[in-house]
Amino acid sequence: MGITIKDVAKAANVAPSTVSRVIANNSRISENTKKRVRKAMKDLGYHPNVNARNLANKSTQALGIVMKSSTDKALQNPFFSEVLRGISAIAHEEEHSLFISTGETENEIYESVERMVYGNQVDGIILLYSQVNDPVSDFLIEKDFPFVLIGKPYNQVDSITHVDNDNVTAAVDITNHLIEQGHERIAFIGGDTDLVVTLDRMRGYELALEKAGLPIKDEYHIHQEFLKSGGREAVHQLFQLDEPPTGLVIVDDLMSIGVMTMLEELGYQVPQDVSIVSFNNVYLSEISRPPLTTVDVNIHGLGCQAAKCVIEKVNNVDEPAKRIIVPYDIKKRQSTREAKNAPLSE
Structure with missing residues (x-):
């Protein structure tokens, strides 16, 4: 016979209902209790029925990732793999999977976002870009769908949660x-x-x-x-x-x-x-x-903060819009030197 919620509850010294709430990532359960229950689940080899849980919670436990250009072209740039690494780190901690939108054109990307929203494929979306007059952002605002920008919004800065550098x-x-x-x-x-x-x-x-x-x-x-x-x-x-x-x-x-x-x-x-x-x-x-x-620009940090913000918005529909500014640092290396016509330093 397989491991049950009651077995996990006994091992963690909590009620079965508490185990259910931990599986649902209920915000009312303390972090210490969550860690204890999750450790018991891991030790016992217990795996919850994700589909049944998500159906009951009306949740997908998935986040959508949207890039401006097609995925194959975008991933040529190490920026995107590093920001995805940051997003993945938080998503893993919070037991969310990632759903990456693809498309060769803006219309294809827009249609893929529509499918994610209308098809209930994800709980929230992270846009890995901020564009002037972006139809994807406009659509998500119109549908009141949880999303976060990496970058500064072109407009409605105070009403869109975004993670950026100065x-x-x-x-x-x-x-x-x-x-x-x-x-x-x-x-x-x-x-x-x-x-x-x-x-x-x-x-x-x-x-x-x-x-x-x-x-x-x-x-x-x-x-x-x-x-x-x-x-x-x-x-x-x-x-x-x-x-x-x-x-x-x-x-x-x-x-x-x-x-x-x-x-x-x-x-x-x-x-x-x-x-x-x-x-x-x-x-x-x-x-x-x-x-x-x-x-x-601390790319990994941008990804981590974006994932945290979108999960907060998913868990709390009343979460206010935030502006998270990630600090930057200048790395001075060997690609510059004094100009040939520069005056000698005093």
Whole structure:
């Protein structure tokens, strides 16, 4: 005969009803009791009937993950695998599974989100992007469905729960690093301009130039996909200019790797000829040659906080909207040096 709830209750020295509430992750049960019951379940090899439990609770115990681009393309960027690792860590603790939305186009992604919501496939959704005029966000708001953004909402900032860095200030700081080294011709290589993270980091870059009295040149703004190939294409555009930049602010480490590869093919050396600063601090940034100076945005922490927030919203429909700002840190490595025309330090 199999292990029953009564066996678990006896081993944990609690009532059978308490075991049922722990299985349902009832918020009224203390964390100590939950740990004791879960340990008893593990020791006895007890596995609850998930389908029956979810049917009774009207819950799927699943979270939806939505990326802007198709999954195969998105996962080329280590940012997404790391943020998923953070989400998974919390989801595992809270006994939630993950359901990843896929789609090659915006319409396909929208339709997959509709299926998740209308088909009761998930309890809540995490959007791994924040986009200008995003139909997915609008749909989730209209349906009053629990969701959390990683990034800053383009509008309704105070009514949408989101987890973000202070990307404007981070961009000011990382651009100032180049300015302090005497660079005056500094270009910006960003992602899609309909992504809020691109707009925020570009704003910080421009604020730093304005404060330093440096010109903001349209030809020094290049926008490509957050992929290695995007970085290579950006180099083609910038280094055909009569006055190419000596410093580059790049919004993503994977793009930076593409930039460095293309610069080397064109005969430029980093940092001897061109200094590069970047964002995200994925594992590639430390092992690249040279290692990248980059903003560590704590990607894993972004994922953890997003998962916690969406589970809170699922468990409590009255949970107020939150803005969680994850601290950043600048990792200064070997991809920058003083500009060749910089004045000698006093």
